């Protein structure tokens with residue numbers, strides 16, 4: 001897996017008779033890390049689902065390509081909640097989607113993936129409902145990784161875990177991204193998380209939503225969370241988000 | 256929960272003593288307590304009859320019932336009736352549960368079919384199912400076939416409703432997971448749809464079983480020359496309350512046994528729901 005290139009051109013998506021996204025154009029280079037921010041309900045999840053192929057486009061073009069060959073790219077999704085199958089043990093959940101000819105090979109890969117996200121070994125054979133929120137989300141991350149994705153989609157994956165666990169999971173994610181080289185698209189409400197992890201942060205806004213602004217994060221890795229450049233960028237993104245969320249009021253007072 | 260209670264009550268005692276003493280007492284209590292009420296009932300029953308408050312031709316004392324049941328077992332009579340009842344119930348259960356699962360699944364999976372069929376079925380549901388009995392007798396006569404079909408009807412309805420609810424109540428988020436990870440039809444069915452619907456299906460099967468017993472009695476009360484229900488009617492018409500009681504007790508024992516078989520299956524199959532403890536997080540720094 002070396003990462004897929006994603007191209008969106010003039011994409012328009014509706015749910016029911018409600019137009020959610022319109023004229024979305026984006027290029028996500030192979031192996032890059034993109035963060036998407038935007039007000040609640042703007043259509044971030046919808047955009048990820050379109051990338052995963054579970055929501056049809058009304059208009060426009062979407063292509064996900066592996067640069068080396070034309071073969072079908074592998075897309076994996078980490079949902080907002082762990083979404084493990086409650087009737088399979090943790091390792092079985094991962095083995096279910098693992099590639100491999102034999103059951104034992106899939107199990108081996110599942111163990112390796114769970115180890116890669118630093119899940120304690122005694123949690124491997126636990127039922128999902130026995131796991132803490134952070135452990136379950138790690139298992140979900142392992143399940144996505146075991147498929148050897150070219151494109152990894154993450155929908156607010158760490159929003160339900162405590163602050164310390166969140167920082168740790170962010171570092172695991174970064175470590176895995178550097179190791180495996182997949183293209184990552186992360187939806188998040190946490191602007192700190194966005195600027196710390198991503199190469200680029202895009203802001204979705206408007207109704208129907210489109211890409212309002214795009215911020216390049218030109219800070220080399222490994223990054224320091226306290227880096228002044230990150231702090232400055234964070235302030236800019238927050239400012240843009242604020243304008244986006246408070247649009248009607250700002251427009252009324254400004255004109 | 257039991258664990259919590261134990262540790263709470265044991266808090267002010269030395270741990271080692273608690274461990275040694277509580278466990279056997281607890282075990283003994285567990286085995287003895289459930290038998291206290293039945294023992295009291297039998298004693299009361301015996302007392303009432305012995306005191307002559309109820310004449311023994313209406314309520315024979317426990318020892319008479321015991322003797323009668325021993326005779327009936329010795330002559331093979333009880334077994335014959337038991338077998339007849341169980342046979343009917345098994346056929347009826349099979350003929351009710353299988354279509355119940357099949358139709359419930361189909362209606363659950365297809366919204367169109369659900370809109371077409373479900374209001375009608377829900378409407379029919381308002382009729383207490385025993386009210387169908389006379390119509391059934393009119394249509395199918397009073398033969399063995401009619402009895403089995405009647406039981407099948409009683410089993411079908413609760414199985415159908417529960418399966419339908421289980422299938423249409425499946426977590427769409429897990430279905431989306433299956434889609435995104437391209438599990439394909441077979442694995443989606445095997446790992447997502449079936450296990451997701453299983454709790455509801457098992458609830459339906461248990462409800463179907465208890466209705467099945469009800470309908471066996473109905474069928475045998477009305478028209479039969481064998482079976483435990485027949486034994487009830489016959490005991491009544493020949494003024495043999497002891498035989499009626501033997502039949503009643505047999506129903507009780509069989510009903511309980513068959514339900515615990517299903518309950519056991521449920522516990523094994525749904526082990527993932529029964530978990531209490533959680534895996535503690537001990538963060539090892541990488």
Ligand SMILES: Nc1ncnc2c1ncn2[C@@H]1O[C@H](COP(=O)(O)OP(=O)(O)OP(=O)(O)O)[C@@H](O)[C@H]1O
Nearest residue numbers: 015016018020038039040041042043044045046047
């Ligand atoms: N199945 C659906 N049918 C119709 N409308 C929907 C459906 N799902 C979502 N929507 C609408 O589409 C819009 C975008 O939803 P989406 O879930 O993509 O938002 P989001 O940006 O992910 O929000 P959040 O940050 O709260 O997760 C919302 O206005 C929502 O009401």
Ligand SMILES: [Mg+2]
Nearest residue numbers: 044045046155
């Ligand atoms: Mg969302």
